[in-house]
Amino acid sequence: MKNLVGHLRSIWGHYKGRTRKPRSFMEIFRHFKEVLASNNRALEIITDMGEKLSGDYLFDINYVKSSYSELSSAVSGSIEIFEYLTQNKYPKLKDVFNRIDKQITMLTYDIVSTSGEMVIFYDDITWDMAHNVGGKNANLAELKYYLKLNVPAAFAITTNAFDKFIKHNRLDQKIEALSGENAEIGPRLNELQDSIVGSEFPPDLDAAIKAAAAKIKTLCGENCFLAIRSSAEEEDSEFSFAGQFETYLNVPAEELQIKEAYKHVVASLFSIKAFAYLNQFGYDIRKFKMATACVAMVDAVSSGVIYSSDPAGDRDTLIINAAWGLGESVVEGQTDADFYLIKKDSNPQIIDMRPGRKEYMVINLAGGGTEKVKTPEEMINSPCLTTEQVIELTKEAVSIEKHFRKPQDIEWAVNKDGNVFILQARPLRIQENTKSGVKPLTLPPDLNKVLMKNSGTVVQKGIGAGRVYILKHMDELDNFPKGSILVSKYDSSGFVRVMPYVSAIITDIGTPTSHMASLCREFKVPSVVGTGNATQVLKHGQEITLNADDGNISVYDGIIKELLESTDMNTSKIENIYEYRKKKYVLRYISPLNLIDPLLEEFTSERCKTMHDVLRFMHEKSVMELVDMARYGSGMLHDHGAVKLDLPIPAGIIVIDTGGGLSIEAGSDKATFEQITSVPFKSLVKGMLYPGVWHSDAVALRTGDFLSSMMRMTDITSDSSSLVSYNVAVVSGEYVNLSLRFGYHFNMIDSFCSDNPKNNHIFFRFTGGATDITKRSRRIQLLADVLKEYGFNINIKGDLIIARLANITKEDMEEVLDQAGRLIAYTRQLDALLHDDSTVERYARKFINGDYEL
Amino acid sequence: MDSYRIMVIDDEKIVGDMAKMSLEQEGYIVETFLNAEPALARLKEENFNVVVTDLKMKGIDGMEVLRTVKKLYPNTRVIMITAFANLDAAIEALRDDVHDFFPKPVKIKELKASIQRALSNK
Numbered sequence: 001m002k003n004l005v006g007h008l009r010s011i012w013g014h015y016k017g018r019t020r021k022p023r024s025f026m027e028i029f030r031h032f033k034e035v036l037a038s039n040n041r042a043l044e045i046i047t048d049m050g051e052k053l054s055g056d057y058l059f060d061i062n063y064v065k066s067s068y069s070e071l072s073s074a075v076s077g078s079i080e081i082f083e084y085l086t087q088n089k090y091p092k093l094k095d096v097f098n099r100i101d102k103q104i105t106m107l108t109y110d111i112v113s114t115s116g117e118m119v120i121f122y123d124d125i126t127w128d129m130a131h132n133v134g135g136k137n138a139n140l141a142e143l144k145y146y147l148k149l150n151v152p153a154a155f156a157i158t159t160n161a162f163d164k165f166i167k168h169n170r171l172d173q174k175i176e177a178l179s180g181e182n183a184e185i186g187p188r189l190n191e192l193q194d195s196i197v198g199s200e201f202p203p204d205l206d207a208a209i210k211a212a213a214a215k216i217k218t219l220c221g222e223n224c225f226l227a228i229r230s231s232a233e234e235e236d237s238e239f240s241f242a243g244q245f246e247t248y249l250n251v252p253a254e255e256l257q258i259k260e261a262y263k264h265v266v267a268s269l270f271s272i273k274a275f276a277y278l279n280q281f282g283y284d285i286r287k288f289k290m291a292t293a294c295v296a297m298v299d300a301v302s303s304g305v306i307y308s309s310d311p312a313g314d315r316d317t318l319i320i321n322a323a324w325g326l327g328e329s330v331v332e333g334q335t336d337a338d339f340y341l342i343k344k345d346s347n348p349q350i351i352d353m354r355p356g357r358k359e360y361m362v363i364n365l366a367g368g369g370t371e372k373v374k375t376p377e378e379m380i381n382s383p384c385l386t387t388e389q390v391i392e393l394t395k396e397a398v399s400i401e402k403h404f405r406k407p408q409d410i411e412w413a414v415n416k417d418g419n420v421f422i423l424q425a426r427p428l429r430i431q432e433n434t435k436s437g438v439k440p441l442t443l444p445p446d447l448n449k450v451l452m453k454n455s456g457t458v459v460q461k462g463i464g465a466g467r468v469y470i471l472k473h474m475d476e477l478d479n480f481p482k483g484s485i486l487v488s489k490y491d492s493s494g495f496v497r498v499m500p501y502v503s504a505i506i507t508d509i510g511t512p513t514s515h516m517a518s519l520c521r522e523f524k525v526p527s528v529v530g531t532g533n534a535t536q537v538l539k540h541g542q543e544i545t546l547n548a549d550d551g552n553i554s555v556y557d558g559i560i561k562e563l564l565e566s567t568d569m570n571t572s573k574i575e576n577i578y579e580y581r582k583k584k585y586v587l588r589y590i591s592p593l594n595l596i597d598p599l600l601e602e603f604t605s606e607r608c609k610t611m612h613d614v615l616r617f618m619h620e621k622s623v624m625e626l627v628d629m630a631r632y633g634s635g636m637l638h639d640h641g642a643v644k645l646d647l648p649i650p651a652g653i654i655v656i657d658t659g660g661g662l663s664i665e666a667g668s669d670k671a672t673f674e675q676i677t678s679v680p681f682k683s684l685v686k687g688m689l690y691p692g693v694w695h696s697d698a699v700a701l702r703t704g705d706f707l708s709s710m711m712r713m714t715d716i717t718s719d720s721s722s723l724v725s726y727n728v729a730v731v732s733g734e735y736v737n738l739s740l741r742f743g744y745h746f747n748m749i750d751s752f753c754s755d756n757p758k759n760n761h762i763f764f765r766f767t768g769g770a771t772d773i774t775k776r777s778r779r780i781q782l783l784a785d786v787l788k789e790y791g792f793n794i795n796i797k798g799d800l801i802i803a804r805l806a807n808i809t810k811e812d813m814e815e816v817l818d819q820a821g822r823l824i825a826y827t828r829q830l831d832a833l834l835h836d837d838s839t840v841e842r843y844a845r846k847f848i849n850g851d852y853e854l
Numbered sequence: 855m856d857s858y859r860i861m862v863i864d865d866e867k868i869v870g871d872m873a874k875m876s877l878e879q880e881g882y883i884v885e886t887f888l889n890a891e892p893a894l895a896r897l898k899e900e901n902f903n904v905v906v907t908d909l910k911m912k913g914i915d916g917m918e919v920l921r922t923v924k925k926l927y928p929n930t931r932v933i934m935i936t937a938f939a940n941l942d943a944a945i946e947a948l949r950d951d952v953h954d955f956f957p958k959p960v961k962i963k964e965l966k967a968s969i970q971r972a973l974s975n976k
Contacts, residue, residue, distance in 0.1 A: 052959040058873055059959035060866040062937045282871075574875060579868035 026658060028625070029730055031085040033737070035622045036748070038078035039615050040765065040802075045071040046612060047797035050591050053584045055574040064583055065108055071590070072101055075611055082618045086625055090617075093605040097614055100589050103128050104611075107586045118161035119208040121215065122154045127609055132158045134231030134291035139404075139425050147399055149422045153219035154295040155212050156231060157262060161205050162289050165266065168202035171195060175286050178270075189270045196267040201259055209262070210255045216296065217253055224253040225297040225368060227423075228261040230268065232290050242518035243493025244274045245290070249326065250297050250364045257368065258294065265292050276497050280523075282578025298421045299364060300413035302384035303327035304337060305513035307428055308344075308397040309407035311521070312458055312512070317351065318342045320393055321513045322384050324375055325361035327411055327423070330511060335360045336530075337511050338383050340390055348394040355383050385414070392420050400425050409518065429521040451544060452555035455531045456506070458548045459517040462526030464504025465545040465559045468538045485544060487534050491516040499523040504546045506534045506555070528553050595620075619746065623728060623739050645729070646670045647685070649694045649825070653727045653738070655681075660733030678731035680753035680762075683814040684738060687821020692852040694825040742828050749820060753813045760813050764792065764803040764820060778834040779827060785844035786823055790816050826852055858973055859900065862886045863893045863919060864908040864935070869958075873906065876962045877969070890914035894922055902930055904953070904972050906965070909936035909943055917943070920950050931972035935960050 049067050052059050079097055082090075105111070116132055125133055125141035133141070133156035144151040166172050174192050178185065201209070217224050230245035246268035248261035268274060269290050278285050304322035309315045320340040321330050329335040336356035343349045361375045385393070393412060401408050404427065411424040469484040471477070474494055480486070482501040491510035495502070496519050505520060510529030520527040526548050528534075538544060538555070545560040547553070556563075574580055588610075595603050595613045608614045643664065645653040655662060655671060661678035664671050673689065676682040688694060729738045734754045740747040750763040766783055780801045784794045792803035805816060826847055833854060834840055846853070860882045862873045870886030877884045885902075887893035889911055897905075905923055909916035920932045931953040936943065944955045953975075954968040 055872075056963065057959035057961050058869050058935065058965065060864070060869055060937055063959050574872060577868070577871045577875060579871050583868060 028085060029656070029658065029737075031081050032622050032625065034081045035078050035085060035618055038074050038081070039619055042071055042074040042078065042611065042615055043767070043800060044797060045074065046591055046615075047800060050587065050798060053587055055580070059583075061108070061583065064586060068104060068108055068586065068590075071611060072104075075614060076101075078615070078618060082622060085622055090605045090621065093608070093614065093617065096605055096608045099128055100609070100611060100614070103131075104586050104589045106131070107589070116158065116160050117208070118158055118164065118205050119212045120156050120158060121212070122151065122156070125156065131233065132156075132160065132291065134159065134233055134293070135426070136229070136231035136424060137291060137293045138231075140293070140295070140422070143400060143403070143422055143425060147396075147403055149396060149400070150420060151422055152296040152298055153216055154293060155216060157209070157212075157292040157294065159233070159289040159291045161208070162266065162291065164202050164205055165199065168205075169195070169199040171199070175270075178285055185275065186272055189272055189275060192270045193267040196270070197263050199263060206255075206259075209258055212294070213253050213255050213258055216294070220253075220296045225250045225364065226253050226258065226261075226294045227251070227297055228258065228265055228292060228294050230265050230290055231293040232269075232288065241274075241277065243516070244277050244496065245269060245271075247328075249328065249370045250368050252368045253296075262292055266290055273494060273497050276500075280500050281576060282581075284578070295423065297364060298413040298415050298423070300326050301416055303411070303413035303423075304330045305511075306393060306397045306410040306412060307407065307513055308401035308410065309428065310341065311407075311428060312461075315407070316344050318344050318394060318397055319513065320385070320390060320397075321511050323356070323358050323361060324379055324384050325363045326370060327413060328362045328370070329358075329360055329372070330513065336509060338385065339511075340385070342390065342394050344394065344398050348391050348398075350387065350390060353383070355381055357381060358384070386418075389414055389418065389420065396420065396422060409513070429518060449557040450554055451557055452531065452534065452537055452553070454553050456528040456534075456553055457512050457530050458553060459505075459512050459527040459529055460520045460525055461548055462504075462524065463545065463547050463563050464526040465563070466503035466543070468540055468542045468544055470535055470538070470540045485546065487538050489535050491529055493519060495519070496523075499525055504528075504548075506531060506538070506546065508532055508535050623741065643669050643671045645676075645685070646672050647689065649689065651688060651694075651727060651740075653685075653729055653740075655729045655731060658730060658732045658735075661731030661736075676731075678733055678736055679810070680734070680751040680813065680817055681729055681731045681736035681738070683753075683817035684736060684749060684751075684821040684824075687818040687823070688825045690818070690822050690825075690852075693822045695829055695854055740824065747824060749817075749824075751813070751817060753810055753817070755810055757807050757809050760808060760810070761804065761806040762792075762813065762816060762820065764805075765801070767800040778837065778840045779830060781837075782830065782834065782840050782844050782847075783823065783827060785840065786819075786847055789848050790819055822852070823847065829854070857881055857883045858903040859883045859885070860969065861893060861896070861902045861905045862907075863888075863890055863905065863911070863916075865889055865911045866908075869908070869935075872962070873965070876966070880966060880969075882969075890916075890919050894919065897923070897927060897930075901927070904931050904933060904969050906933045906935060906969075909934055909940070909947075917946065917950070920947060920952055924951055931975070933965070933968055933972065935965075 045067055049071070052063060075097060079094055083094070120129070120133060122137070122141040122144055125137060127138070127142060130138040137156040140151050140154065143149045166175065171192065174195065178188060216226070227247065227249050228251050229247040230241070232241060232245070246265050248264060251257050251261045269288065270285070275285060278288065302322055302324055304320060304327055307319040310317040310319050320342065321337040322340070323330045323335055323337045330337045335358055337358065338356050339352070339354040340350055341352035343351050358375050358380055360372050362370050362372050365371055397408065397410055400410060400422070404425070407428040408425050409428040410422060413421045413423055415421065464485060466483045466485045467481065468487050469480060471486055471488040474492065477494065477497050480498045480502070483503050485504045485506065486495060486498065486502050487506045489508045491505070491507045491514050493516050495505060495516055499519060500523065502525055505525055505527040507529045508531055510516065512529060514529070517527070517529065526546055528546065528548050543559050545556045545558065545563055547556070547563055590611045592610050593612045593616060594609050595607060595616050603617070603620070605617055608617055642654060642656045643662065645651070645655050647653070661681060662671050662675055663677045664675050673685055676685060727738070727740045729736055735752050737750045738748070746767050748765040752761055754760060764787060766780070777799070780796055780799065783801050784796055787803045788794055790805070792805045795802045808816070830843065834843070860877055862870050862884060864870050865888055867888065870888065874884040874886050885896065887896070890907070891914060894914065905919065907916045907919045916934055916936070920934065923930050923932050933954045933956070934947050934952050935956045935958055937958045947955055953972045956965065
């Protein structure tokens with residue numbers, strides 16, 4: 001409600017003192033239609049690209065280039081008309097478009113930006129700099145800027161700096177000479193790493209780092225220390241790279257020390273372990289660029305990891321792992337941690353808390369660096385977070401998850417003053433329950449000896465069988481036999497080297513939030529951590545079968561074929577193809593919709609991050625322009641007779657009559673149904689008024705349904721006393737263009753209805769939806785089922801339905817428009833009811849039979 | 855039973871990569887090539903049941919691949935894919951007994967179905 005009031009004020013603000021060039025309504029209306037037409041074209045291209053790049057099609061770069069060029073010209077054309085329409089009310093939109101366009105063009109044509117700074121502080125990082133600063137920096141800066149979360153002072157050393165550093169030391173040829181042959185690569189990588197560590201800095205990078213060190217001290221004091229870690233391009237976005245690269249903690253914020261750490265972080269890109277990881281996911285190490293994050297250290301009393309959605313459970317619970325000191329012990333799985341399971345709610349509740357035995361902790365050393373020390377006896381078993389801190393962490397995690405719209409893997413720390421800091425956020429890889437996945441299979445327990453039962457935590461579901469390989473030392477990984485099961489006391493991200501061919505991983509100690517856990521999910525390696533005693537129960541060389549399922553972990557003696565056959569062993573997926581991911585990456589700047597609620601302050605041109613946002617923004621503001629014209633435009637209102645339609649239902653429609661559409665007295669600001677003389681409009685409204693189709697009573701909504709907020713909003717906006725309406729009908733005697741906005745749905749009906757069937761058309765367009773995608777497509781399906789019945793040509797693209805009907809007689813038109821009016825009214829609240837596919841058919845059938853009960 | 859062998863020739867790596875992954879899921883043995891010369895050389899060493907080739911490529915193009923295969927390996931079926939909806943080329947290819955002709959982007963399901971038809975026609 002507060003938002004609405006603010007919104008109204010801002011509308012009023014627009015009109016106070018604003019002078020406009022007088023324009024004819026016909027002109028405005030023409031521009032409006034042009035904007036919509038090119039927007040529609042653009043949306044069709046976006047939908048097509050989403051489909052063709054979904055993994056179901058073989059496509060090449062020509063397709064991406066030609067589709068995008070079409071899209072780009074449709075959007076820029078639309079912007080031009082939009083600027084006319086709104087008389088440049090949104091001057092920043094064009095800049096925003098250009099920025100997005102530049103990003104996409106660079107990606108499509110493989111252009112690497114060479115200009116730009118070498119060091120950027122977080123306050124100056126914007127969303128489109130991911131290329132320059134890497135995923136980790138970009139995500140953190142975004143949290144600081146948009147969510148105002150407590151992120152320590154920090155700066156990024158960019159990929160440009162990386163390029164210059166490499167070139168300055170003539171390492172580019174050495175890197176270029178690396179190829180995918182695994183056998184001979186080891187010595188060459190080692191040599192390269194040595195060269196990097198012994199490298200000189202180019203003078204300008206030198207100066208930039210020096211300046212950054214001075215500046216960060218002004219932000220966090222003379223005695224400032226930094227965490228210096230990698231921030232590679234795709235890192236923390238598509239792939240986690242969890243624990244692949246070096247991190248240096250508690251580095252003094254001095255030029256020399258920063259440079260030293262920087263060299264080591266860069267060198268870690270060329271470690272054997274990182275090389276194996278990159279190879280596995282198809283990255284070309286020769287083209288890989290690494291930015292670096294330099295984040296002020298938090299003198300952490302406690303720290304840990306949050307999974308904003310429980311990977312093994314419901315999306316409505318969240319996990320926090322916490323340990324004393326710095327978080328390294330948790331993420332590397334080196335110590336037991338406190339475990340919290342929390343119900344995400346407006347009032348979060350701790351469902352389960354298990355204090356861990358935190359024998360070790362990592363602390364900052366006064367002069368720099370860190371140390372793993374024994375935890376003081378009295379602290380070992382005591383929880384390291386207060387309930388208030390748990391709740392605060394939960395709330396922050398939920399807001400981060402909401403912001404990125406994906407479950408998140410978050411690193412946090414609490415300092416001596418009890419302040420919570422966010423140190424990292426990246427998408428959490430959660431296994432989807434695929435139908436082809438693990439079939440439930442119960443074996444007679446007496447047939448196979450159960451070695452271990454329900455000890456530990458499942459990291460990655462699945463079944464793995466093979467010989468036990470008990471790892472005592474990391475060096476032994478070199479000789480790890482393919483297909484074995486890795487059993488180890490601790491977990492380690494170093495296991496990544498064997499992940500492509502390990503059958504399963506079982507550890508004594510470890511948490512499901514460690515780097516290794518992320519990697520296991522990425523590689524889909526069935527794995528269980530924290531079993532306590534696997535290294536003792538299982539014997540080196542013994543054949544076993546691990547069955548890790550939800551809440552059911554069993555380790556059987558021997559290899560159980562039946563179990564193995566129940567899994568779909570082919571887990572390779574299109575997503576693992578680098579070329580595919582790289583090309584699909586452009587969609588990130590095209591399809592996602594970030595501007596959702598026009599009533600929120602965030603609904604501004606500056607917040608547009610994608611082409612879809614730009615289109616949504618223009619659509620909304622174009623409709624508003626018409627609405628504004630009608631309601632507030634000084635002479636315009638009377639000249640064009642914009643009036644409110646007074647109906648017994650709260651449809652909130654404003655009518656602009658361009659001639660012959662209404663029969664009202666001059667100067668009147670209202671029209672009744674009887675006064676409509678526009679033939680197509682009258683039929684539509686007649687349908688909407690048909691007894692029983694407009695359900696005013698709220699449909700029962702499921703908790704958490706996005707729709708609930710939408711429906712409330714609809715009620716407000718359609719309130720006859722409200723100043724805001726999104727529903728505009730532009731009419732003439734033979735024409736109607738009705739733009740309806742119910743919550744997040746846009747519905748447009750454009751119809752010309754005359755005595756000459758050749759000229760007649762009905763164009764029905766419906767898009768939008770805040771509910772989940774399946775319900776959205778169900779509503780689309782319902783509309784399609786019904787419209788088909790009346791002879792419409794239907795075109796469905798994802799979330800969009802376009803239906804056309806033409807060349808029919810006036811009498812038939814009137815009948816169909818009446819039905820369309822009923823359909824609009826009927827389906828208005830239907831989303832919440834469409835729980836499954838069978839209901840779609842049922843409601844469609846009911847509607848066609850004239851039964852409008854919900 | 856031995857697995858069927860499929861060859862994919864396309865000058866863009868992504869096409870070969872995606873085709874390989876998708877077709878291997880069906881149990882085929884798949885080899886990919888970025889241009890036709892080494893592909894034709896490989897055909898001399900190994901029998902392939904189906905060749906999926908791009909039409910427009912530098913050097914030897916898809917048309918030439920089709921003719922060579924038809925002449926030297928009459929049992930091998932050829933499926934043509936092309937970025938350009940080129941009717942003339944399609945007609946020409948049909949005349950040369952191409953098994954199928956798809957404009958890109960091509961739905962992987964349809965490609966799989968076409969390969970199955972090619973194999974069962976033997």
